[in-house]
Amino acid sequence: MKQLIKKSMAMSSLLFVLFIALLSFSSPKGGEGFEIFLDSKLVLQQFGKELTTVKSIRLEKSISNSQISVRYFHCGQTGKNRSITIRNANNKILKEWRFADASASSLASKDPSMIFKVADVLSLQKNNPGQFGLYYSSDQLPKGRQLATLLVD
Numbered sequence: 001m002k003q004l005i006k007k008s009m010a011m012s013s014l015l016f017v018l019f020i021a022l023l024s025f026s027s028p029k030g031g032e033g034f035e036i037f038l039d040s041k042l043v044l045q046q047f048g049k050e051l052t053t054v055k056s057i058r059l060e061k062s063i064s065n066s067q068i069s070v071r072y073f074h075c076g077q078t079g080k081n082r083s084i085t086i087r088n089a090n091n092k093i094l095k096e097w098r099f100a101d102a103s104a105s106s107l108a109s110k111d112p113s114m115i116f117k118v119a120d121v122l123s124l125q126k127n128n129p130g131q132f133g134l135y136y137s138s139d140q141l142p143k144g145r146q147l148a149t150l151l152v153d
Contacts, residue, residue, distance in 0.1 A: 031047055031048055031073070031075060031076070032047065032048070032051065032073060032074055032075060033045070033046055033047030033048065033050070033051065033072075033073050034046060034047075034051075034070060034071060034072045034073065034136065034147055035070070035071045036057065036068065036069070036070050036134075036147065036148060037068070037069040037070075037071075037113075038057075038063065038066055038067075038068060038069075038118075039066050039067060039069075043057055044057060044147075044148055046147075047073075051145065054133075054146050054147070054148060054149055055148055055149070056131075056148060056149045056150075056151050057134075057148050057149070057150055057151070058151045058153065059118055059121055059122060059150055059151065059152050059153070060153045061122060061153065063118050064117075064118050064119040064122050065118070065119065066117075066118045067115050067116065067117050067118065068115070068116055068117075068118060068121070069113040069114070069115045070084055070113065070114045070115075070134075070136065070147065071112055071113050071114070072112075072114075072136050072138070072141075072147075073112075074138070074140045074141070077140075078101075078102040078112040079138030079139060079140045079141065080101050080138060080139040080140065081098075081101065081138055081139045082098070082099040082101075082114060082136070082137070082138045083096055083097060083098045083099065083136070083137050083138070084096070084097045084099070084114050084116065084134065084135065084136055085097075085134075085135045085137070085144070086121060086124060086132045086133070086134060086135075086150070087132060087133040087135060088128045088130070088132060088133075089130060089131070091133070094124045094128060094132065095120060095121070095124060097114065097116050099114045114136075121150060121152065122152060124152075125152045130152070131149050131150060131151050131152065132149070132150040132152065133146045133148075133149060133150070134146065134147045134148045134149070134150050135147065
């Protein structure tokens with residue numbers, strides 16, 4: 001009987017240590033972040049503290065038939081009144097896309113991607129040479145956030 005109690009206590013101690021170890025390696029629930037795809041290829045992904053760094057994505061005429069897809073996550077949820085804007089170096093909005101809210105019956109709830117064409121961005125360089133800022137905003141992020149710098153060839 002003593003042997004059984006000792007084994008049971010040892011097993012309980014081992015499980016407790018294992019539980020604490022697993023908790024120390026797990027990430028917090030939710031979190032804010034985004035993913036940017038060129039067609040179906042992931043080209044940029046940032047979450048948490050990485051959001052303060054703005055990275056660049058190069059767009060060339062050879063991919064003008066491609067599409068850009070942006071997914072932004074607010075603690076695992078899709079934002080409301082979402083928009084993507086392209087801005088010039090002076091922060092002037094050159095192009096804006098608005099996207100439907102996700103609902104239980106909408107396609108947006110199954111795929112929260114915000115999709116637009118590379119050709120639409122490339123066409124902006126005629127009157128605005130250089131690079132552009134790719135921004136996201138929503139009810140949850142009304143001031144918006146620059147996701148990336150788009151380098152246009």
